[in-house]
Amino acid sequence: MVIRPVPSRRHAIAEDLRYRISSGHFKPGERLPSETQLATHYKVSTSTLRSALALLQGESLVDKIHGKGNFVRRPLRRITYAGGVAALASWTAFSAPSRLTVRTATIEAPSHLTTLLNVPPHSSLTEVLFATHEGKTPQGLAHIYVPNDLAPITPPLPEQIVVRQADFLPPPLSEVHERVTARLPTGEEATTLRISCSLAVLSLTRVVTDDVGRVVEAALLVLPGDRADAVFTARPTTDKRSSKE
Amino acid sequence: MVIRPVPSRRHAIAEDLRYRISSGHFKPGERLPSETQLATHYKVSTSTLRSALALLQGESLVDKIHGKGNFVRRPLRRITYAGGVAALASWTAFSAPSRLTVRTATIEAPSHLTTLLNVPPHSSLTEVLFATHEGKTPQGLAHIYVPNDLAPITPPLPEQIVVRQADFLPPPLSEVHERVTARLPTGEEATTLRISCSLAVLSLTRVVTDDVGRVVEAALLVLPGDRADAVFTARPTTDKRSSKE
DNA sequence: GAGTGGTCTAGACCACGAG
DNA sequence: TCGTGGTCTAGACCACTCA
Numbered sequence: 001m002v003i004r005p006v007p008s009r010r011h012a013i014a015e016d017l018r019y020r021i022s023s024g025h026f027k028p029g030e031r032l033p034s035e036t037q038l039a040t041h042y043k044v045s046t047s048t049l050r051s052a053l054a055l056l057q058g059e060s061l062v063d064k065i066h067g068k069g070n071f072v073r074r075p076l077r078r079i080t081y082a083g084g085v086a087a088l089a090s091w092t093a094f095s096a097p098s099r100l101t102v103r104t105a106t107i108e109a110p111s112h113l114t115t116l117l118n119v120p121p122h123s124s125l126t127e128v129l130f131a132t133h134e135g136k137t138p139q140g141l142a143h144i145y146v147p148n149d150l151a152p153i154t155p156p157l158p159e160q161i162v163v164r165q166a167d168f169l170p171p172p173l174s175e176v177h178e179r180v181t182a183r184l185p186t187g188e189e190a191t192t193l194r195i196s197c198s199l200a201v202l203s204l205t206r207v208v209t210d211d212v213g214r215v216v217e218a219a220l221l222v223l224p225g226d227r228a229d230a231v232f233t234a235r236p237t238t239d240k241r242s243s244k245e
Numbered sequence: 246m247v248i249r250p251v252p253s254r255r256h257a258i259a260e261d262l263r264y265r266i267s268s269g270h271f272k273p274g275e276r277l278p279s280e281t282q283l284a285t286h287y288k289v290s291t292s293t294l295r296s297a298l299a300l301l302q303g304e305s306l307v308d309k310i311h312g313k314g315n316f317v318r319r320p321l322r323r324i325t326y327a328g329g330v331a332a333l334a335s336w337t338a339f340s341a342p343s344r345l346t347v348r349t350a351t352i353e354a355p356s357h358l359t360t361l362l363n364v365p366p367h368s369s370l371t372e373v374l375f376a377t378h379e380g381k382t383p384q385g386l387a388h389i390y391v392p393n394d395l396a397p398i399t400p401p402l403p404e405q406i407v408v409r410q411a412d413f414l415p416p417p418l419s420e421v422h423e424r425v426t427a428r429l430p431t432g433e434e435a436t437t438l439r440i441s442c443s444l445a446v447l448s449l450t451r452v453v454t455d456d457v458g459r460v461v462e463a464a465l466l467v468l469p470g471d472r473a474d475a476v477f478t479a480r481p482t483t484d485k486r487s488s489k490e
Numbered sequence: 491g492a493g494t495g496g497t498c499t500a501g502a503c504c505a506c507g508a509g
Numbered sequence: 510t511c512g513t514g515g516t517c518t519a520g521a522c523c524a525c526t527c528a
Contacts (some may be wrong), residue, residue: 008497019406034513036415047292050514058429065304067506067513078496084329084479134309180479182427182445182470184303198303200427200445200470232477234329253516279494290518295495311495312525 013042013052021061021072032062032070058198060226076227079139081204083178083232103129106148113145116207117215124148131192138193141222147215173209180204180230185222193224200225258287258297266306267318277307277315291422321472324384326449328362328423328477348374351393361452362392362460369393376437383438386467392460419456425449425475430467438469445470 007015020026032038039049053070056062063071109123117125130142167174185193185201204221223230252260265271273461277283284294301307308316354368375387379421430438430446438446450468468475 048498057365069513083477174480176479179474180425180447180449181474184445198443200429202425203425214513229424229426232328234421234479235419236330293517314494
C-alpha cells in the first residue's frame with residue numbers, strides 16, 4: 001500500500017530503531033548505544049546515523065543529551081488546556097499536578113500588545129510570567145498582561161500563587177477569544193521548556209473582554225506539542241428551544 | 246541581551262540570509278543563488294550551508310524545490326478556522342476563497358473511530374475527504390466521519406459540493422467538542438499539503454453530539470501551521486434564566 | 491545534458507558530563 | 510581524563526527539472 005521507492009538509509013535505520021523501541025528491545029529511559037557504535041552497527045557514517053536519530057527525536061521517541069547519550073523517551077503524562085470559559089476558572093485548568101513559577105513586573109506596553117489589549121501606546125501593564133512544572137519537566141509558559149488602569153494591583157502579588165484577573169477582580173466578562181497556532185519553538189522557548197528545537201508547540205493567544213468591550217487580560221501561552229493539547233467545548237445557542245435538561 | 250556564546254557557522258549564515266531577505270536584497274519569489282554558490286560565498290562546505298538553509302526552511306522563509314533551487318517565500322495569505330458553533334455553519338468557515346476536493350466512501354469503522362464516535366465495532370460509516378485549495382496551494386485536509394445509521398445517505402453525494410451533516414440533516418445538536426494539538430506532519434500529510442516535513446501542523450479533532458448524546462459527526466482536520474490558525478470565542482453564561490448573579 | 495538539490499562518506503575537531 | 514554528542518569539511522554520487 002505505502003510506496004517505498006527508495007527507502008533512504010536513514011529512514012531504514014529510523015524504522016529499525018522505532019521497531020526496537022516499540023518492541024521493548026530498548027526500554028523507556030534506557031540509553032541507546034553511542035552514535036559511533038550505532039553507526040558501526042548499521043555500517044553508515046556518523047552523520048547518516050545522526051540524521052536517522054533526528055527523525056526519532058522529531059517524533060519525540062528519543063531524547064538526545066549532549067555528553068550523555070540518546071535515551072528512549074518515557075511516555076509522557078498528557079496535559080490538557082481547557083479553553084473557553086473554562087480557562088477563566090483558573091490557570092490550573094491544566095489537568096496534571098503542577099508547580100508554578102510566577103514573576104510579575106510592571107512594564108510599558110510594547111507595540112504588539114497595544115493592539116491586542118486595545119490600549120494607548122506606553123500604557124502601564126502588569127506582566128505576569130508563569131511556568132508550570134511537573135517535577136523537573138516544564139509543561140508550559142504563559143505571559144499574561146493586564147492593563148493597570150483596569151486592575152490596580154493593590155497588594156504586591158505573592159509568589160507561587162495563582163494570580164488571574166478573574167480571581168481578584170470579577171468584572172462582568174463578556175467574551176473569551178482564543179487563537180491557536182502551531183509552530184516550532186524559538187530557541188528561548190525550547191530551552192525553557194527543555195524541548196528539542198524540532199518539536200512543535202501550540203501557541204495560544206487568549207483575550208478576555210468585559211461587557212463594555214475593554215480588554216481585561218491578554219495571555220500568550222506556549223505548550224509543548226508532544227504532551228499538551230487544548231480542548232474547546234461549545235453549545236449551540238439553545239434560545240429557541242425549550243431548555244429542558 | 247541575547248547571549249551569543251558560540252554562534253555556530255550555520256546560525257551566522259542563516260542570520261545573514263534572514264537579514265538579506267527582510268531587507269529586500271532577496272525578494273519574495275526570487276531564487277537564491279545555488280547552494281554551491283552560497284557555500285563558496287560563505288566559505289563553508291555544502292553540508293553546513295544546507296543546514297543553514299534548513300533553519301530558514303523551518304521558519305517558512307525559504308522554499309526548497311528539488312532540481313530547481315531555493316526560493317524566498319511569498320508572504321502567505323492566512324487562513325482562519327473558526328471553531329465552536331461557527332464550525333457548524335459550513336466547512337468553508339475558512340476565510341479565504343477556496344476550491345474543494347471531495348471524496349466520499351462507505352467504510353467499516355476502524356478501532357480508533359469507534360471510541361471517538363461511540364459506535365459498535367465494524368459499524369458502517371460514511372467517510373468524507375476534503376482538501377481545500379487556493380490556486381495550487383493546499384490549505385487543509387479534513388476527514389469527516391458520519392455514522393450511517395444516523396445519516397442514511399439516500400442520494401449519492403455529488404462531488405465538489407460542500408457536504409456536512411448539519412447541512413442535510415439538521416438534528417438538535419447539543420455540543421461541539423474540539424481538541425487541538427500541534428505536531429509535525431506525517432510524510433503523507435506533508436506531500437498532500439505540499440509543506441516541508443519540518444513545518445508544524447495544527448491537528449484538530451471535532452466531535453459533534455446531538456441532544457441525546459449520540460455522536461453525529463467526527464472530523465479530523467490538519468492545517469499547515471505557517472498559514473493557518475484556529476479561533477474560538479466563548480461567552481460566559483450570561484443566561485437571563487440564571488437564578489444567581 | 492547541464493544545473494539544481496538530496497544523500498552519504500570518512501574523517502577532524504570542539505563542547506559537554508561525569509568520575 | 511574519557512566518552513559522549515555537536516559541528517564541520519571536502520568531497521562523491523544520485524534524483525529531479527528543464528531546455
